[in-house]
Amino acid sequence: MTLTPAQRQTLSWLLIAAAALAIVWALAPVLMPFLLGASLAYALHPAVERMAARRVPRVLAVSLVVLAAVLGVLALALLVVPILAKELPLLKEQIPLLADRLNQHLSPWLAQFGINVSLDVAGIKAMVLQGLDGNLEDWIAAALSSARIGGSILLALLGNAVLVPAVLFYLLLDWPQLTARSLSLVPPRHRPQVDAFLAECDAVLGQYLRGQALVMLILAVYYALALAVAGFELALPVGVFTGLAIFIPYLGFGLGLVLALLAGVLQFAGWYGVAAVAVVYGIGQLLESFVLTPRLVGERIGLPPLAVIFALLACGHLFGFVGVLIALPLSAVALVAGRRVTAAYLGSGLYRP
Incomplete structure (x- = not known):
């Protein structure tokens, strides 16, 4: 079967697209910070362009925008801190009481339908105390021990916390040049x-x-x-x-x-x-x-x-x-x-x- 030039060109583009998707899928863990940085750069570059149009130096505009983005993410993360600080001690006290309350009210109701369920309150209390009774120093020591043993998740999070702002900064700094060069590749x-x-x-x-x-x-x-x-x-x-x-x-x-x-x-x-x-x-x-x-x-x-x-x-x-x-x-x-x-x-x- 002989393909026309247009069909060969279409097939070539399809093969290139398939190869690109295969590479992206294979390198997904490595590309994550770059994809996140690119997404943030697309969302934030209008703010940089408006500041640059008002004759603010581009490096300063990019630095201010990246700093604002980092502070916003930190503020969102810190919203969870008071929740955990308030609820974890209460959780340690209340879970055994909740289990006992369920035994008193839920078990008789389920027994009417022939379902016999009884929660082990003593076992639940022991499990909760074991999981939540550690202090902050114990949790930090456990996290450091996990990192030394090969806690790739913790190391990946720390690496992304540094890499994503860096990717965002350089993409915003070179955004006009990058878009112009990309468009120049199009016939x-x-x-x-x-x-x-x-x-x-x-x-x-x-x-x-x-x-x-x-x-x-x-x-x-x-x-x-x-x-x-x-x-x-x-x-x-x-x-x-x-x-x-x-x-x-x-x-x-x-x-x-x-x-x-x-x-x-x-x-x-x-x-x-x-x-x-x-x-x-x-x-x-x-x-x-x-x-x-x-x-x-x-x-x-x-x-x-x-x-x-x-x-x-x-x-x-x-x-x-x-x-x-x-x-x-x-x-x-x-x-x-x-x-x-x-x-x-x-x-x-x-x-x-």
Whole structure:
């Protein structure tokens, strides 16, 4: 079978794309900090360009933007510290009491259906004391011992904590040159189509980022105020963390829900804490799913829920936690490409009868 020049060119591009995907998949652990740095650079470069347009030296503008990003990430991480500092001691005291309470109320109810369940309160108490009774020095010693033995996870986290800001800094510093060199690699006859495609992708991603930022801000205020009205002592850190963690679809909401349930169970007696969390987070989920995300994000991207779930699972499998972060932006780019391919197919002779 003899291929035409156009078919050979298409086949060559497909082989190059397949090889690139294979390399990315094989080097996913190594590429994670670079992908995260590139994603942050894309999101933050408009701020650098605005500062540079006002004659702020580019090195200074990039340094300020990177410093603000690092401080923002640290502030988000530090939101969890008061939660753990407050709840871990209570957890050690309350878990045996909760197990005993479940034995008193749940076991008789299950016995009516022929299910005999009895929790080993003494064993649960011993396990909790063993896991949570260590002091800070013991935990630090255990972490250092893990690192010496070959704790690759800890070392990888420390390495990424240094590497991601460095990648972000250099990408922002050279962003105009990098984009210009990348575009120069495109054959001149294809540049109008590529420019139009990239412009549409940039518009979709810009709308996504702006919409997602508004959703996060509104939900952070809502959860913090709603939990405060319900009487939660940790309303501010739990509420703000939940709102900001919404950026990670499903996982962020689930983590915030777990922290709120833990705070409610440990602070309040009976079922008030659980009921309050159910009401607050139920309303919050309805507000996000049916009002905020459709109006501020969903309508602009146009991805159905099943496509979002598939994108999260696929990107998470390929790139881990970073893949979950970049799943929706990549899906937006794929959506733009899919629209163009569909339009080309419908206008071609293959579709016409």
